[in-house]
Amino acid sequence: KTGVLNLSKSDIGFFSKMGTFEWTATLAEDIVTSNFVQISPISNDMGDSSMGDMMQNQRSIITHDGAISFGFYDRGNIYTGDLTKCDQSYVFITPPVSNWMTEILHDIPEISDAPFNIFALAGAHNAGMNTIENLKISKIDEICRKGCNSYQTEKNRIMTQTCLSAGRFRGPKAVLRSMVNFGMCQKDTITTMLDLGNRYFDFRPGYMLGDDLRGKIFHQHSFVPGLEYRSFLIEVLIWLSKNPSEFVVISLRFSGFANDDMKPSVDVLDNELAEAQLESGINHIKIGSKDDMKNTIKNLLESNTRLIFLNGISSRQASKY
Numbered sequence: 001k002t003g004v005l006n007l008s009k010s011d012i013g014f015f016s017k018m019g020t021f022e023w024t025a026t027l028a029e030d031i032v033t034s035n036f037v038q039i040s041p042i043s044n045d046m047g048d049s050s051m052g053d054m055m056q057n058q059r060s061i062i063t064h065d066g067a068i069s070f071g072f073y074d075r076g077n078i079y080t081g082d083l084t085k086c087d088q089s090y091v092f093i094t095p096p097v098s099n100w101m102t103e104i105l106h107d108i109p110e111i112s113d114a115p116f117n118i119f120a121l122a123g124a125h126n127a128g129m130n131t132i133e134n135l136k137i138s139k140i141d142e143i144c145r146k147g148c149n150s151y152q153t154e155k156n157r158i159m160t161q162t163c164l165s166a167g168r169f170r171g172p173k174a175v176l177r178s179m180v181n182f183g184m185c186q187k188d189t190i191t192t193m194l195d196l197g198n199r200y201f202d203f204r205p206g207y208m209l210g211d212d213l214r215g216k217i218f219h220q221h222s223f224v225p226g227l228e229y230r231s232f233l234i235e236v237l238i239w240l241s242k243n244p245s246e247f248v249v250i251s252l253r254f255s256g257f258a259n260d261d262m263k264p265s266v267d268v269l270d271n272e273l274a275e276a277q278l279e280s281g282i283n284h285i286k287i288g289s290k291d292d293m294k295n296t297i298k299n300l301l302e303s304n305t306r307l308i309f310l311n312g313i314s315s316r317q318a319s320k321y
Contacts, residue, residue, distance in 0.1 A: 123200030128219025128227035130186035183224030233276035
């Protein structure tokens, strides 16, 4: 169900400054969550809200009866013409889908003889841009400066200089908000994404911009760091070990990196996978390649080949993905 709710001054009373938009989600007749936001019908400013921070309080909820995914977009009080004129909110209530592959194979046994590429996989764009834990406020100014110096186009230089200006005049939290708006594409953990049915991950592993010591590898959106790559792999491996008839496909690439020096070598990426297997204690799940997309589901299950890399790992390349 979709619709538009227009909030006017007459809806909230002459002396009130804010109107309240509120929704309640239920599963199996039980109230799971309720959220609200106060909005000024005059200035469009957002007041008090239980959904005011995408990275903190807009996380999807998984229960035995299903899942609830929701979000809120604050248009703000300045309209540039490029985006919608309205605040937006969405709520999706779905049945349990954490084992949808298993259920399909149970309901349609003959499908196991089909190639794996028969599946249409739900995917997450920039999957590792789901956390600000590696974007510390104390380092944002430095990251912005390096990002500004790395870009060759005037448009990107202006963008990063704007972030720096926000930090000087409004403080580091304003820069953090700018980096969230610019870099964060997801808001749920990898485990939650998997429980929501996601099986394809776009992950872009790279060094921190200006990291001459070649330390840890993170998902990089331009020059903004997200989830650590090894942590991502460990989370996927643990989930797969608990769901023995499910598969995960990973596409590794370096699209959009601010600087080529951020790109790790194939050997480094191979080593990260080996370390993730060692740290998680999960080495019984075999690693597949693009060739396994044509393998039968039955063969993949029998060999326990359930983590497939389409590119970016050794010689297992699949440029079309």
